[in-house]
Amino acid sequence: MKRLINLHPPRLPALLMALLPFVLVFFVYVTASNERLAANPDDKILPAMTTFSRAIQKMTSPDPRSGQVILWLDTASSLERLGTAIGISALLGLVLGISLGAVPLFSAGFSSFVASLSMIPPMAVLPILFICFGLGELSKIVLIVFGVAPVIARDLQGRVQEIPRELLIKAQTLGASSWTIVVRVILPLVLPRLIEAVRLSLGAAWLFLIAAEAIASTDGLGYRIFLVRRYLAMDVILPYVIWITALAYLSDRCLAGIGRLAFPWHNRGAGA
Amino acid sequence: MSQSFIEAKNVWKRYGGNVVLERLSLRIEEGEFCVIVGASGCGKTTFLRMLLGEETPDQGQLLLNGAPLPTEPDASRGVVFQRYSVFPHLTVLGNVLLGLELKAPLLGRFFGASRRKARTAASEMLERVGLAGAAGRYPAELSGGMQQRLALAQSLIARPRLLLLDEPFGALDPGIRHDMHELVTALWREQGLTVVMITHDIKEGFALGTRLFVFDKVRVDAQAPHAYGSRVTYDLPLHQSATPKLAVA
Known part of the structure; x- marks a missing residue:
């Protein structure tokens, strides 16, 4: 018998094993739901599958009054906020991170400041953002940027500092200026890391988005969940949670795919 | 005395209380292929980093064509490291x-x-x-050899005037090393370069160089091994055509 750490499942069993926990959770849910509904047909905590399909149908067909499909409306508003905020955070994090990592004069002045900034719990400043920027889109986006950008910046700062000094010396001996070193050496070397940093911060970004929408919004996935919570509408909440999870998972896979396509040299063995 | 291409005049380098180089003086003429050998920690890499402009002497002078060496790397000096060169x-x-x-x-x-x-x-x-x-x-x-060719x-x-090589073939197989010796010798001739190469392999030094420097400590205090630094203990002109004759083991 091989050691446990050397045992690898073949492809098909591996796929089945990956599916198993999902099937198991589904089975446990259906059993529990059936039992509760048998005891009380009006129970709202664990709705039956038919209740879900009715609720999903309602959320995905045009609303009789406004004519809008609520699920798409919520999804579009949430993704717009998230996309804008992530885009700004990535850009800000990249510029700050490279400046901090590559320019000692800049990092002497701002390294501790950015480190302290990234330690402030973003939710604690949410009231300040609402007071300063109002209850509109701006404060939600600022919240996400505030929570995500300093983390990305610090991560990239570390990545820049990990670049072997030999490469930076070599570039200088080829007649590079600080600027050409940044655009031709440092920037391309840390771009794949930026994608990884963004992927890792997606979870936090969703957290801040849903928190901000729960508190002050008129649409959005987080808003909807917290709205229907008042009616114990688990038949809406659970599909929304699964939908949010699917969106988050897909955006993560997309970013990973972009990284692989755009940076074919990255993660190819030990490297030069 | 006429002006040398590179001249070190009484150079000292310390890191804290650790003296790495002391009273180091040498002259290198344009077009030479100089090999520096010495034990680990003898300061040969420190000297190369000074030639690159990454480090500066604590005392003494390092001159390039009679002018102080620029204190940061620039296009006048090319370099190939053992790793991370491309x-x-x-x-x-x-x-x-x-x-x-x-x-x-x-x-x-x-x-x-x-x-x-x-x-x-x-x-x-x-x-x-x-x-x-x-x-x-x-x-x-x-492969490692191809990476060093690329470097x-x-x-x-x-088009550097001075090429610095920091144990460039240290990680290569003996056969490939021999090929690289031929390549580097040929390029040195064709381009009229001045080469300063560091190696810990003394055979490689004899095979390649027109001149061999040995860095070593002249004074040693067993109680305080870092109290004294290295300097050039041998300066051997190798009157040869600088063709690699032996595949280095």
Whole structure:
């Protein structure tokens, strides 16, 4: 018998094993739901599958009054906020991170400041953002940027500092200026890391988005969940949670795919 | 006495209480192939870093053509390190092109006619070091020997007057090392370079150099091994054609 750490499942069993926990959770849910509904047909905590399909149908067909499909409306508003905020955070994090990592004069002045900034719990400043920027889109986006950008910046700062000094010396001996070193050496070397940093911060970004929408919004996935919570509408909440999870998972896979396509040299063995 | 290409005058280097180099003096003439050998920790790498401009002497003077050496690396001195000498995000051709393009001020890139000219020059250089067939590959896909060929090509296309080699063949197999010796000797002749190479392999030194420096400590205090630094203990002119005669074991 091989050691446990050397045992690898073949492809098909591996796929089945990956599916198993999902099937198991589904089975446990259906059993529990059936039992509760048998005891009380009006129970709202664990709705039956038919209740879900009715609720999903309602959320995905045009609303009789406004004519809008609520699920798409919520999804579009949430993704717009998230996309804008992530885009700004990535850009800000990249510029700050490279400046901090590559320019000692800049990092002497701002390294501790950015480190302290990234330690402030973003939710604690949410009231300040609402007071300063109002209850509109701006404060939600600022919240996400505030929570995500300093983390990305610090991560990239570390990545820049990990670049072997030999490469930076070599570039200088080829007649590079600080600027050409940044655009031709440092920037391309840390771009794949930026994608990884963004992927890792997606979870936090969703957290801040849903928190901000729960508190002050008129649409959005987080808003909807917290709205229907008042009616114990688990038949809406659970599909929304699964939908949010699917969106988050897909955006993560997309970013990973972009990284692989755009940076074919990255993660190819030990490297030069 | 006439002016030397490189001259070290009574150079000292300390790190804290650790004296690495003391009273180091030497002269190197243009066109020489100097090899520096010595035990680990003898300060040969420190000396190379000073020649690069990465370090400065604590005392004494380091002169290039009679003027103090610039205190940061620049295009007058090319370098090949043992590792991390090429850029992993660029193809083989891209790496050599970079040796020309980094001087372009705004984007570090050439466009149009100047780009075509640079590509031709880069392809010729790749041909010269025997990498023409690998132009589109990334460094991670190359063997150690090919990576060092690429590093040489990249350094030399920028036309440095002085080429510094920091144990460039230390990680290579003996057979490949022999090929690299032939290549580096040929390039040194063709381009009229001055080469300063560090190695811990004394046979390699004798095989390649026109001149061999040995760095060692003259004074040793067993109770305080770091109290004294190294200097040149042997300076051997090797009157030979500098063709590698032996495959180094």
